[in-house]
Every structure is written in structure tokens, then in C-alpha cells.
Amino acid sequence: MVNDTALETLYKTVDQNQDDYVERLREAVAIPRYEARDIGCHDMDGVNLQLPPIILGTYGNDPNKKTILVYGHYDVQPALLEDGWDSKPFDMIETPKGQLVGRGASDDKGPIIGWLNCIEAHQNADIEFPVNLKICFEGMEENGSEGLEELISKEADKYFKDVDAVCISDNYWLGMTKPCLTYGLRGICAYKVAISGPGKDLHSGVFGGTVHEPMTDLIHLFSKLVTPSGKILITGVNDDVALLTDAENQMYKSLEFSLSELHSAIESKTTIFDNEIETLQHRWRYPSLTLHGIEGAFSSPGFKTVLPAKVTGKFSIRLVPNMDPNRVNELVEKYLKDEFAKLGSKNTISVECLHGAKPWIANPNHWNYVAASNAVERIFKCKPDLTREGGSIPVTLTFQDALNKNVLLLPMGRGDDGAHSINEKLDRSNYVQGIKLFGAYLHEIASCKDE
């Protein structure tokens, strides 16, 4: 049973100390070395600089308590005032509407400082911390989390050994008013397809009409991958997509999402579906295929009468349960080679999978989710949206695979926070309520009857 009185005290403490917490976030935003590109190993001169540290920490070690691992990242996207910010990106300000504006305020310093504030609030309020907490805060997330996977595998049986569940706070509410728990992410298979013909670029006047043009072949192949309405045409690829159940379909009906929000996000009305539910289902639980571009063809402004000798098309498929990257690779390679053979071209093809990541889905009925859901009801007086995302957050899969524990994505910020954009913000209320949410979530975990 959750001690409601203790929680009320905790909330009061958080409210009373909120200006201090905001100040700490301001300090965190101001630390310029948190921009990983400045200290990462990807410097332009090829010098191998040291990776920024992955911060591990343990708070509490009581065998009678659950152990919860929280993940966040302290590195941020680059930001310059000249990019168009209304204020200096590393000097966090608060707007009259209570928005904390600064690079990293929402992605992802708000959440990580929030976890630390949550510990401190318990100390200030003199309330026993309900779980053993382990933190894992990295500094390379915006650069592919280099070094993290190795560390997690290496420490799976050591530092991470007693973890009972994982909580990642590095995504966003679906909309602006209703909190969510996120239980699924799409995976990805990324490909390049190279078509080679002549040994060098040719003049289209001299050779056009007499040689098999690699660009023509590639365009024909690409046109056979996906329809303009988004249907993937690769034989067999859709076969493993999990069927939509009634229960799942039902869940979509209560989500805080409107097409008009989507239209303003994409700055056009060029959406395929005319309703919210199909739109979200095609973002979250159906695969998609995007043609990203072509390397080796003429891509500059202006015009050039070139007949490119070798062109490399790039595309990717977003994967959903129960698609498997290896199986998708087989299907894609076979399909492309079969279709290429039908073209009757003397050019040559090569297909390469650049990257594969499985889709991720968690059981939203697990105690980790139930606790989070109860905590949302406590703080926000409503049931959270149960959401998935169309993109991937690779660390989610890494933790799940390495630790084999339930992973929960519990966002702090709103859908319009503008992570990676100019004027990134975190609403003060999201920050303060978020700290309370983290606390309530941990207390709910401590009291839940599991296993």
C-alpha cells in the first residue's frame, strides 16, 4: 500500500523547492562541455579523443526493495544563437508562460536532473526512498551512444545485476496536455542499392540511348518498393506484421492526438489517412518504407547533362512486431535481385544492409507500467495515453536484451518541446510535476504486488 501521507509531504517539498530545482537545471544547461561533439571521439581531424564518461550510481542497497534502473543522457544537440534562437541556447531562461528555454532543457537534462531532485526531495522531506535506484547517464546519445552497449553487456551481471525494471525518460508526450507511457518503438533496416554500368560518368548527348543507364535501372527498382500511398511492395515483408487486435484498436480511441497537430508539425496537409487512428497505427504498428536519396547522380542546383556511371540508392524500412531484421534482409535482397533481373539491364547490382534494429515492444500490463500508470493518475488525475513511437531509441532495446527486464519509457516533456530544434523548452509545470511523478512511480513500484 502506498503511503499517501508520505507522498503528499513529498509533493509539498517538491513544490516548495521548485525554484532550486529550476536553478539546478539552469546550471546543467549552462555547462558547455555537455555538447558531446566537442569532446566526443568524432572530431574532424581524426584524433581519437576520450569518450565522455557514462555515469553509473547506486542509491540504496536494501535487499527487500526493488531495484530500478533509470537512464538519461547529459549530452545535447549543437546549438548556436545564429541558428535562430530567441535567447542564448546555453543560458536557460524562463518565459512569462513558464517555459524553461535552453538547449537540453527537455532533451535530456530536465529528466536527469529531475531524478536527482527526486532523491533530494525525499531527503528534504525525510521520507524513506522506496526503491534501490541505479542511474545510467551517458554523454554520447546524440552521437549514437558510442560505448554504451559494450558497457551494458559488460556490466549486465555486475553493476546491473539486481535491476528489476528499467525506466527511460527520453521521449515526449504525444500531445500537449496528457501524459503518456510508451511501450513500443519501430525497428529499422537501412539499405543501399548500388547500380553500376559505365566505368565513368558519360555525356548524355553522346551516349544517351545506347547504354543501359544505371540511374534508369535504379529508378525502376525504387518504384517497385513502395506505392505513393505507402504500401510496401516487397514480397513477403508484410507477412510477419502482427495482426491488429480489437483490444489494441480500442486503445487508440482515447489518445490525445489530432490530425491538425500533425499538419502543423509537418507544415502541410499531405497526410495519407484522413483520420487519427489509422495515422497513428501507420506511424507505430505498421511498417513503412522511405526512399531517402541517391548518391552519385547529379544532385546540385542547376543542370548538368551527365549520365551517371554508378548510382547508390538509400532506403530504409521501419519494422514492427513480429518482423525480424534478418528475415527482412533476405526478402529485400531477393526481391531487388529478382526485380533487377526483370529489367533486362546489363548493369550490375549490389545490395547492402547498412543497419538493422529490431522493433521493441513491452508488456504494458507489467507492474512497471501499472506503477507508472497509477503514478500518472495520482499527479495528473487522468489515465496516461499508452503510446508507441515510429522511430527508434536504440538504448531501449539494448537494456531489454542485455538485462531481460521490463523497460518503460516515461516521458517528462510535452510533444511540442522541440528537442533538436531552436528554442527547445521544458514547461516548468512538466518539470515540477515530472519530479513528483518520478517519486510517485517509485512509491507505486514499492507497493505493487508482482510475480
Place this chain on the structure above:
Amino acid sequence: MVNDTALETLYKTVDQNQDDYVERLREAVAIPRYEARDIGCHDMDGVNLQLPPIILGTYGNDPNKKTILVYGHYDVQPALLEDGWDSKPFDMIETPKGQLVGRGASDDKGPIIGWLNCIEAHQNADIEFPVNLKICFEGMEENGSEGLEELISKEADKYFKDVDAVCISDNYWLGMTKPCLTYGLRGICAYKVAISGPGKDLHSGVFGGTVHEPMTDLIHLFSKLVTPSGKILITGVNDDVALLTDAENQMYKSLEFSLSELHSAIESKTTIFDNEIETLQHRWRYPSLTLHGIEGAFSSPGFKTVLPAKVTGKFSIRLVPNMDPNRVNELVEKYLKDEFAKLGSKNTISVECLHGAKPWIANPNHWNYVAASNAVERIFKCKPDLTREGGSIPVTLTFQDALNKNVLLLPMGRGDDGAHSINEKLDRSNYVQGIKLFGAYLHEIASCKDE
């Protein structure tokens, strides 16, 4: 009747003075300001420099003689030793095999110095010059002949008024051993097709599957333009292509051309046709369509999960008689818009014709060609190949349209001269025989019975 004795004397004079002529070509190659980019109006800082002069000159003014206009250009492509030249590009050398190697040796200083040598040889041999000669040597050919068309129109009724026929020496033999006269060039219509959707580039994970992707639309449209075997699919575009007559087909049988030469030129065996005749016909007398590339999509090495907001495809169609650029534009625009409508996309399309140039074809039975053909037989003891070219030489059409006179392309160099490439060369024998050829051509003109 041609005075054979006078011609024999002329040939001897040319042979005797050939080292002087080579020296003059060496001097011409050495003049660095002949690189038009250095003096043209296209400088990098946007400063409007003066155009290099177009050199006009008249030699002879006898109303009883024909007046022949010869065109050439004294500007050259840029060249740096670092590009891979075996010798300094502006210090012309002669190899042991008798190749004069230097930038511009063949394109196009050899021919223009050749015309001047031809005049001088007549003076040295004390032979009456058989025609009135007018020269038009420009210095912007490699940069689009800026300023030339205006001058030709302006002077059509003045300087160019009495011209009876035009001779352009700025192309090449089809092969390495047999001279040719060139009587046709393909035209071109160049297009860009822009497909716009979202207001900004999107993340393919978040939005893939829910929005109409401009890249997918463009790929589908592009796939409907041309087949992998080069057949143009645009409704009506092939209707105006002149039918191949038996006589024309016959002409292809004697041409000096082999697929193996073509294979070494393109550094692959990816030709569409397995025989020389169809190959040349599709280079010269059938249209072709090349997809050049796409602006706005991801075109760098590596991978990026971008869903491009606006993509602009570039393609061009090579035109042949009796295709008309305006008619082709209409057909292309209608076809693209019809096909786009079939896609059912909410994106928008715009089609723009960037450039249109008519195909050019001359009557190879005109006295200008007959004279040149006879001259070739005199010098090379064989009938010339009658060739066309797949690309365009815009000045050809400009002269024909402005002066309404027969235009002949009479090349001096061989097919392997490497204009625009490193180690550009002109064989000494082509240079020396070329000067004789120019002379014999003018004498044949003087004696031909025309009109």
C-alpha cells in the same frame, strides 16, 4: 575545274612548312589567357569582367568568288598538371608517335591555326585564294558561347551578309583512321520536376507511413518516363521522329565504328544494342531520355533517416528531326501531370523546361558537302564517313538559323583526341593533312557547279 597542279603545289608548301605550322600551334597553346574562365564574365566574385573578343576577319572580297565563313574557338577547358597530365598542359610537346599534346591542341586551336596556315600556304605558294574567307573565332565556347548569338544576329545582314556557306571545325572523326563530314546533331529539352509535400524535411521514423513522400512520388513519375532499354514512354513524343529510310540506313553500313571502341570509351560492355548500326542510330537519329539526378534528397555518402520535403528531379530528352522543342514541352508537361494525378498523392508538382534546342540536320548533298567530300577523297583517298552526333554544338544551329545557309561540320582531329580530358592531343598528320584538306575544300567549292 579544280587546278590539280596548283593543289599539288599547295600540298608541297604545306609539307615543307609544317614545322612552322606546328610551332604556331605551340605558341597558341601556350597563351594562358586563352582559358576563357580566367577572363570571362563568370568570375567567382561576381565582378562583371569583359567578355573575350569575338574575332571577325575577311580575307578577299571578290564578287566572282563564293564567300565561306569558318568558325572556331580559341578558348579551352581548364587544365592543370595536377589533373594527371603527363606533360605541362600549356607547353605543347610532340610525342615520338607524332602526337601534339597540349590543352586546346585539338579543341579547338589546331583547326583555327590551321585556317590561318591555309591562307599563308597560298601566299607562300603564290596560288590565288579560291574563295572569299570570313572568320569568326570566339573565346567563350567552353562557357556557353556567351555573346555570340547576339553578335551573329546583329551582323547577319552586315558582316555575314555575303556568306554562301558555313564550315565549322570543332568536332571529331568517328574513329581513328577515316575522316568524316557531320551533317546532324541532336537537340535537347532539359526539365526539372519538383514535388513538394511537407514544409520541412521530416524524420522517417516519426512520419514514415503517414505522409505522402515527395521522393516516392518522384520515383514513380521518373519510372514512367523511360524503360531500362531506353524506350521513351511519354505519350506522343516518338510520333514526330523521322522514319528511317532505306537510303539513310544504307549510309550506316560503311561507317568506321565498332562496338569494341564504344566499350573502351565507356569502360564497360553495358551497351543496349549488340550491333554497330542500331547503336549509332540510337545515338544520332533517335531520341533518348536521361535521368540526371535528384536535388533535395539525401545524396551524400553514408546514411540519414531523412524524409525529404521537396525533391527536384532533372532529366533531359535528346531531340531528333522532326521533333520540335515546344511540342515536346507540351507533351512532357501533360504526361507528367496526368501520371502524377494517377498517383493519388496530396503533394504538389511543378514542371519546368530549363532549356530547349532544336535538332539540326543539313543536306549532305549540298555543294558545301560535295566539295568537302571531294576534298577528303583528294587528301585521304577515301570517301568520308557521313556522320551525325548525339550531343549538340549550339553554334551550328545559330549560324543556320541566322544566316539560312548550309552549314558543314568538317573535323580535323580523331575520335580519340580527348578534348576536355587530360593529355588532349592532335596528331601531327591530322594537323598537316587538315590544312591541306581545308585548302582542297575551298578549291573544290570554287569549282563546283551549284544552284
